[in-house]
Amino acid sequence: MHHFHYAGTGLQCEQVSLETLARRFGTPLFVYSERTLTGHYQRLNKAMAPVDHQVCFAVKSNSNLGVLRVLANQGSGFDIVSGGELQRVIAAGGDPGKCVFAGVGKSEEEIAFALRHKVYSFNVESDAELQRINRVAQRLRRRAPIALRVNPDVDAKTHAKITTGTYENKFGIAFEQVESLYARAARLPNLWLRGVQMHIGSQLTSVKPFVEAVRKVAPLSRSLQQQYNIEFLSIGGGIGIVYDPALASGRADWWTSPAGRKILTPERYAQQLVPLLKPLNLRILMEPGRFISGNAGVLVARVEYVKKTGRKNFVIVDAAMNDLIRPAFYEAYHEIVPTTRSRTAAIPTDVVGPICESGDTFCKDRRLPRLKEGDYIALLSAGAYGSVMGSTYNSRPLPAEVLVRGNRVALVRRRQRTTDIWADESVAPWSR
Ligand code: LLP
Numbered sequence: 001m002h003h004f005h006y007a008g009t010g011l012q013c014e015q016v017s018l019e020t021l022a023r024r025f026g027t028p029l030f031v032y033s034e035r036t037l038t039g040h041y042q043r044l045n046k047a048m049a050p051v052d053h054q055v056c057f058a059v060k061s062n063s064n065l066g067v068l069r070v071l072a073n074q075g076s077g078f079d080i081v082s083g084g085e086l087q088r089v090i091a092a093g094g095d096p097g098k099c100v101f102a103g104v105g106k107s108e109e110e111i112a113f114a115l116r117h118k119v120y121s122f123n124v125e126s127d128a129e130l131q132r133i134n135r136v137a138q139r140l141r142r143r144a145p146i147a148l149r150v151n152p153d154v155d156a157k158t159h160a161k162i163t164t165g166t167y168e169n170k171f172g173i174a175f176e177q178v179e180s181l182y183a184r185a186a187r188l189p190n191l192w193l194r195g196v197q198m199h200i201g202s203q204l205t206s207v208k209p210f211v212e213a214v215r216k217v218a219p220l221s222r223s224l225q226q227q228y229n230i231e232f233l234s235i236g237g238g239i240g241i242v243y244d245p246a247l248a249s250g251r252a253d254w255w256t257s258p259a260g261r262k263i264l265t266p267e268r269y270a271q272q273l274v275p276l277l278k279p280l281n282l283r284i285l286m287e288p289g290r291f292i293s294g295n296a297g298v299l300v301a302r303v304e305y306v307k308k309t310g311r312k313n314f315v316i317v318d319a320a321m322n323d324l325i326r327p328a329f330y331e332a333y334h335e336i337v338p339t340t341r342s343r344t345a346a347i348p349t350d351v352v353g354p355i356c357e358s359g360d361t362f363c364k365d366r367r368l369p370r371l372k373e374g375d376y377i378a379l380l381s382a383g384a385y386g387s388v389m390g391s392t393y394n395s396r397p398l399p400a401e402v403l404v405r406g407n408r409v410a411l412v413r414r415r416q417r418t419t420d421i422w423a424d425e426s427v428a429p430w431s432r
Contacts, residue, residue: 001036001039001043002033002036002295002296003033003035003036003039004018004033004036004298004378004380006341009340009341009342010339010340010341011337011338011339011340011341011378013031013032013033013298013404014033014034014035014404014405014406014407015404015406015407016404016407016409017339018031018298018300018339018376018378019339019340019376021300021402021404021409022300022302022339022376025400025402025411025415026400026415027300027301027302027318027319027376027399028299028300028301028302028317028318028319028320028323028399029299029300029399029400029401029402030297030298030299030300030382030383030386030387030399030400030401030402030413031297031298031299031300031378031401031402031404032062032064032066032067032293032296032297032383032401032402032403032404032412033296033297033404034070034296034403034404034405035405035406036295036296036383037067037070037071037292037293037296037383038070038071038074040266040291040292040293040295040296041055041057041071041074041076041292042074043266044239044266044269044270044286044288044291044292046266047266047267047269047270047271048266048270048274048284048286050270050274050278051274051277051278051284052282052283052284053283053284053285053286054077054098054283054284054285054286055076055077055285055286055288056076056077056078056079056098056099056100056234056285056286056287057071057076057077057078057079057287057288057289057292057293058078058079058237058287058288058289058290059078059079059080059081059085059088059089059289060079060081060085060289060385060388061289061290061292061293061294061383061384061385061388062289062293062297062383062384062385062386062387062388063085063088063388064387064401064403064412064413065088065091065092065412066092066401066403066410066412066413067293067403067412068088068089068092068093068094069092069093069094070403071094071292072089072092072093072094072095073093076094076098077094077095077098077099077100077120077285078094078098078099078100079099079100079102079237079287079289080099080100080101080102080119081101081102081103082103082110083107083109083110083113083114086099086101086110086113086114086117086119087113090117096114096117096118096119096120097118097119097120098120099114099117099119099120100119100120100121100122100123100147100197100234100285100287101114101119101121101122101123102123102125102149102197102199102287103123103125104125104126104129104170104171106122106129106132106133108132108136111132111133111136111144112136112139112140115136115137115140115142115144116140119145120145120194121145121146121147121194121195121197121232121234122144122145122146122147123146123147123148123149123197123234124146124147124148124149124173124185125149125171125172125173126173127181127184130146130181130184130185130188130191131188133146133190133191134188134189134190134191135190137190137191138189138190142190143190143191143192144190144191144192145192145194145195146185146191146192146193146194146195147193147194147195147196147197147230147232147234148173148178148181148182148185148196148197149171149172149173149197149198149199150172150173150175150178150196150197150198150217150220151169151171151172151173151174151175151198152175152198152200152212152213152216152217153174153175154200154209154212154213154216155209156200156201156204156209156238157204157206157209158201158202158203158204158205158238158240159203159330159332161329161330171199172198172199175216175220178196178220179220179223179224182224182227182228186227186228193224193228193229193230194230194231194232195230195231195232195233195234195282195283195285196217196220196221196224196230196232196233196234197233197234197236197285198213198217198233198234198235198236199234199235199236199237199238199287200213200236200238201238202237202238202240202289202290203238203240203241203290204238204239204240204264205240205263205264206264207264207268207269207272207273210235210238210269210272210273211272211273211276213235214235214273214276214277215276217233218276218277218280221233221280221282222280225280225281225282230282231282231283232282232283232284232285233277233280233282233283233284233285234284234285234286234287235273235277235284235285235286236286236287237286237287237288237289237290237291238288239264239266239269239288239290239291240263240264240290240291241290241291241294241295241381241384242263242295242381243332243333243334243335243380243381244333244335266291289384289385290384290385292384293383293384294381294383294384294385295380295381295383296383297381297382297383297384297386297387298378298379298380298381298382298383299319299323299324299378299379299382299386299399300319300339300376300377300378300379301317301318301319301376301377301378301379302317302318302374302375302376302377303315303316303317303371303372303373303374303375303376303377304316304317304318304354304373305373306371306372306373312350313347313348313349313350314349314350314352315349315350315351315352315368315371315377316352316353316354317351317352317353317362317377318353318354319353319362319379319399320353320354320355320360320393320394320396321353321355321357321359321360321361321393322353322355322390322391322392322393322394322396323353323386323387323390323396323398323399324362324379324382324386324389324390325389325390325391326385326386326389327361327362327363328357328359328360328361329389333363334362334363334379334380334381334382335379335380335381336351336362336363336366336368336377336378336379336380337377337378337380338368338369338371338375338376338377338378339375339376339377339378340375340376341369342369342370343369344369344370345369345370346367346368346369346370347367347368347369347370348365348366348367349363349365349366349367349368349371350363350364350365350366351363351366351368351377354394355393355394355396356394362379387399387401387413392416392421395418395421395422397415397416397417397418397420397421398413398415398416399413399415399416400413400414400415401413
């Protein structure tokens with residue numbers, strides 16, 4: 001369930017009109033629904049209740065401090081991939097003791113920082129990294145909690161750029177090598193073998209690959225528990241969401257694809273996985289990002305120009321690929337709706353941004369109601385991998401972000417000032 005819906009003709013986030021927000025804070029503007037964030041968190045938590053578990057929200061999907069605080073207040077832990085993300089979690093009031101530190105390229109500084117803050121576990125991706133963590137821990141006179149990231153070699157059947165669980169990817173340790181690497185790790189004095197981790201990809205819309213991967217990793221985790229007394233298994237993130245038209249077709253529930261496809265719900269996920277996980281008697285960690293934040297955010301933009309060329313209708317808006325790169329980068333579909341519902345007939349429309357690249361396109365020939373200058377549109381499902389992947393390309397300042405709870409509104413990120421973009425730059429002394 002999400003909380004973006006039309007009330008009369010106006011699109012609302014919870015009880016607040018998006019158009020009012022757009023006028024008050026300007027555009028482009030990210031708007032997040034707190035009820036949607038907490039609803040998703042609680043729904044997954046409830047579905048997984050039969051096993052001892054901890055949800056660790058993937059900070060990479062949305063790292064806004066306001067969003068992190070909402071989830072920290074719910075009891076969420078965090079999946080982090082850099083020292084910067086750990087600093088954000090701390091700044092937002094999250095508990096480092098509920099953080100798992102992932103990623104193939106952790107630097108010595110990042111490892112030391114995370115050790116000092118006592119993260120729950122380092123998810124280790126190579127032999128060289130094990131050695132490095134052991135060395136840093138020795139220097140700091142600590143024992144570093146670690147889990148090896150197992151690559152189960154399962155095809156997640158998702159977009160090539162976001163699949164991670166096969167041997168074609170840079171991630172994890174090949175399944176066949178895991179046992180011997182644990183044996184080596186056990187001989188390193190400053191490591192504490194605390195768990196095992198896997199993650200097979202993102203935006204998975206079927207439970208099958210998860211089941212396949214857990215089936216493969218379960219006997220391994222049992223053996224690791226017997227040998228080293230590990231306490232947890234992390235099954236990673238990757239639960240997919242529905243991006244296709246739902247709101248425009250009058251459906252209020254993004255869990256139901258209009259094509260009637262069965263999609264991945266937390267209940268279906270839990271129903272299939274709990275029977276495999278419960279007998280392990282391990283603590284189960286999950287690292288969902290998109291599932292929690294994806295449909296909890298929209299990007300609101302204003303129509304600058306309408307332009308007809310030949311047979312094409314272009315709607316040029318003030319948001320661009322630097323604000324939401326997913327369509328340009330992954331050919332991702334984001335539903336686009338006007339913030340004021342109109343009865344005009346739909347026409348094939350290309351919604352594009354002002355950036356000087358043809359890739360700066362949000363949709364092509366999509367049937368949308370006729371839009372005119374000054375109208376506002378919302379790009380839906382922009383709460384995950386939206387703002388976090390933003391850049392200042394074309395010297396465009398990063399958008400403002402607001403969080404809505406009921407009828408309350410908080411600015412959780414001020415719009416970047418244009419001069420801030422080059423605040424850290426300077427002219428070489430010889431060219432003054
Ligand atoms: N855990 C690990 C180890 C991961 O690599 C990821 C995502 C997650 C958890 C969270 O996955 P989620 O639950 O959000 O699917 N920028 C891309 C997605 C990249 C995902 C990278 N890893 C996109 O916009 O689709």
